[in-house]
Amino acid sequence: MKTDIASIEKESPKNEQSAIEDVVLNEYKYGFVTDIESDSAPKGLNEDIVRFISSKKNEPEWMLEWRLKAYRHWLKMEEPKWANISYPPIDYQDVIYYSAPKQKITPGSLDEIDPELRKTFEKLGISLDEQKRLTGVAVDAVIDSVSIGTSFKTQLAELGIIFCSMSEAIQEHPELVRKHLSSVVPITDNYFSALNAAVFSDGSFCYIPKGVRCPMELSTYFRINAENTGQFERTLIVAEEGSYVSYLEGCTAPMRDENQLHAAVVELIAMDNAEIKYSTVQNWYPGDKEGRGGIYNFVTKRGICKGDNSKISWTQVETGSSITWKYPSVILKGDNSVGEFYSVAVTNNHQQADTGTKMQHLGKNTKSRIVSKGISAGVSNNSYRGLVHVGKNAANARNFSQCDSLLLGDKCGAHTFPYIEVKNNTAIVEHEATTSKIGEDQIFYCNQRGIDTETAVALIVNGFAKEVMNQLPMEFAVEAQKLLAISLEGSVG
Amino acid sequence: MTNVEYLNKGLDQLNVADNSLAPARKNAITSFSKMGIPGAKHEEWRYTRIGNLFNKDYQFPAKKEGFSKTDLDGIRLPGHEEANELVFVNGIYASEFSVIRSKELVVQSLEEAAGNENKEIVALHFGHSSSLLKDGINALNTAFVHGGIFLNIKKGTVLSQPVYIYTITDARRESVLSQPRSLIYIGENAQAELVETYVTIGKADSFTNQVMEVAIEKDAKVGYYKIQNDRQQANLVSTTHFRQLGKSYLHTVTISLNGGIVRNNLNVVLEADHCEAHLYGLYFMGGDSHIDNHTIVDNVMPNCFSNELYKGVMTGKAAGVFNGKIFVRKDAQKTNAYQSNKNILLSADASVNTKPQLEIFADDVKCSHGCTVGQLDEDALFYLQSRGVPAPIAQSLLVRAFATDILEHITPKAIHDYVEQLISLKLEYDLP
Secondary structure (H helix, E strand, O other): OHHHHHHHHHHHHHHHHHHHHHHHHOOOOOOOOOOOOEEEOOEOOOHHHHHHHHHHOOOOHHHHHHHHHHHHHHHHOOOOOOOOOOOOOOOHHHOEOOEEEOOOOOOOOHHHOOHHHHHHHHHHOOOHHHHHHHHOOEEEEEEOOEEEEEOOHHHHHHOOOEEEEHHHHHHHOHHHHHHHOOOOOOOOOOHHHHHHHHHOOEOEEEEEOOOOEOOOOEEEEEEOOOOOEOEOEEEEEEEOOOOEEEEEEEEEOOOOOOOEEEOOEEEEEEOOOOEEEEEEEEEOOOOOOOOOOOEEEEEEEEEEEOOOOOEEEEEEEEOOOOEEEEOOEEEEOOOOOEEEEEEEEEEOOOOEEEEOOEEEEOOOOOEEEEEEEEEEEOOOEEEEEEEEEEOOOOOOOEEEEEEEEEEEOOOOEEEEEEEEEEOOOOOEEEEEEEEEEOOHHHHHHHHHOOOOHHHHHHHHHHHHHHHHHOOOOHHHHHHHHHHHHHHOOOOOO | OOOHHHHHHHHHHOOOOOOOOHHHHHHHHHHHHHHOOOOOOOHHHOOOOOHHHHOOOOEOOOOOOOOOHHHHHOOOOOOHHHOEEEEEEOOEEOOOOOEOOOOOEEEEEHHHHOOOOOHHHHHHHOOHHHHOOOOHHHHHHHHOOOOOEEEEEOOOOEOOOOEEEEEEEEOOOOOEEEOOEEEEEEOOOOEEEEEEEEEEEOOOOEEEEEEEEEEEOOOOEEEEEEEEEOOOOEEEEEEEEEEEOOOOEEEEEEEEEEOOEEEEEEEEEEOOOOOEEEEEEEEEEOOOOEEEEEEEEEEOOOOOEEEEEEEEEEOOOOEEEEEEEEEEOOOOOOOEEEEEEEEEEOOOOOEEEEEEEEEEOOOOOEEEEEEEEEOOOHHHHHHHHHOOOOHHHHHHHHHHHHHHHHHOOOOOHHHHHHHHHHHHHHHHHHOO
């Protein structure tokens, strides 16, 4: 008997080790290239490119001016170096800033869409009509910067909800776009948001009128397609007084050898009593196991609770990208407003993630909650960086933050950089963080009950991330779990 | 003006003697001219601005003349009759005022130690703090090192009397910039208790940039207590850097009750298996004081344990900063490291910035940190008041209870009682 136990004990770490090796060997499943002709701008960035993009989108004069202003400001800025990530310098002149799939006719129905594109979506398992029929999700699919299909639009229009691509919004609702665009993330905000403002090609625009509760989850799939194309998305969501919207965003990208640059900007505006729920599953190509290739993901996401009693909630599952630089934030300006941030970040191989949030408490009785779960494997580095700021007038502000890290393997790193700034003596702010690995006793317990090591690790990691997964809308939770599985397959179900 | 240019000029004229201090000093001279005074862009100095402190006319280099024994008598800490007393005046060690009661205690000037049989110890440990503190302030002290001491507590020595270290600034005639420096070596199996305090006399401004480096050998046991209750014109950057070179035990308590801009850098480098370190701190500040506690626990080797608890009470317009770093290096498996920071804001103009930071490169570890910012418990206040305790007394009772968690870790009884008394006075006069 004794020898048996000893042999099991000997075996299990080995199993764990090989399971982790499996993870390392696991290739990116969504790496394929769709063969569609694209209509690209030449490589490089200058004022002419900005003008080219603007004219390509048939934009009004004020948009061009806005872009040029951003571009000129960007020239004066320096790339931020403070994040806990390292990468070779990016040659901004070696990037194609615009590429649109060639498709001249605007599709009236999904059937008119290029069959090649449809196949891409089918491979991804998000066939538009399937989604439409079965789940009731309106999908605005974006391939390489141009929105190619928007479903359920008519149904939404009846309620007065505007859900369309950004370029369409600029054409059809210029007054709304002009009023809100860059009101949350100014073009001068940071290096990447300025770059985005100068060259963004498309994105989503969503407007929920007063008192309307959006009846379905809105979602957009982004997917980088042409080689060497930067993806610069711009999303703007405005929720008027008393409205509610849940927005889903998911990303997968095909395999590449050269690093691709992604610099998106997302702005959310919630007026009195409005609520916005923004969920992301991000699975850009993370690079191969040697750390070659992969997406550089520099994203600026910020929401403002402008009105009283408003609420903004960010949920993210980050499994992809070789570099993630992303801090979805909430400015709690209205009294009694609420900000939430739920995040699971998985890094494997040579991935590096520096992600977290900023909660700016400005109004009275504002509340925020941060739950961040980091899982690192391989030789990756996973950092949580967050700021909780309580301003002088933010009476009775309340914050609770929790960030936990799980380490799989002894070559990866987990880091936490929480900043807490309190300038009001009625505020209550709490922060806690833990770092640990999966205990041998936990694995042993499962083994005893006939669960093999691989499944046991999966079980434990799923439990670890559950608090965040629970926040995702139903349809998304399934996909998120699948993505988590793919990123850590072998060791983590 | 004692600005950066002035200091750089001073550095150019420095004559670095050829002893075992030289390599670290030369390094420091280059790094100071490269880095200068840290500004707000320097991540470690984000919340503590010291640039303005360098735009004053200071007596520099500082001199110790003019200070008398009568001055010292008004400053001495309780229990001094039973203690070794080391006195720094304006950054220069004053042997004439110092009292060495323990025969085993070796006190030499740094320059002397750098040339005699201790030169290898000096070469190994002098300037080691610069490996963790990459800023001009640390380099400035090392570059201009003068009048520092080397303390040797030899192998097997158990000091029955604590060592009191007075860092005195005599600002009665003019503003002073002083830079005390000490290196303490605690040999194998030795035991010592160190108590440090900072006193400024006179009305002029002062800026003290102190560095103390302590090397602890295996099986040694060290208690270190830092008491800061200086005037509001007294600015201080106090760096204490511990290296635990063998399996050893370290216990530190930092108490800050008053001062201008006070910055404490406390580093503990765990360089051997099975080291244990406890870090406690209490900052209870009012007025315009600014208190900044930066701690680093650097786990280099496996199986170490560290526990850190810092508590803050801010009143008036005081600003508190806490930054606690825990590094767990690649080889430091089986590390247990805990950290907690709790703050209470008692007035509308007080503020706290806290940043507990974990950087972990090993997987088999247990690390946690927590921090809170809040107020006194309303229920507890109500409970006391409903039993006839007036609100102000209830408040001070609760603050005292909050502080007790830290105070109980001050082992020398005389010092413990002294700090308790200082806090009672503060509660009486400082609470709103």
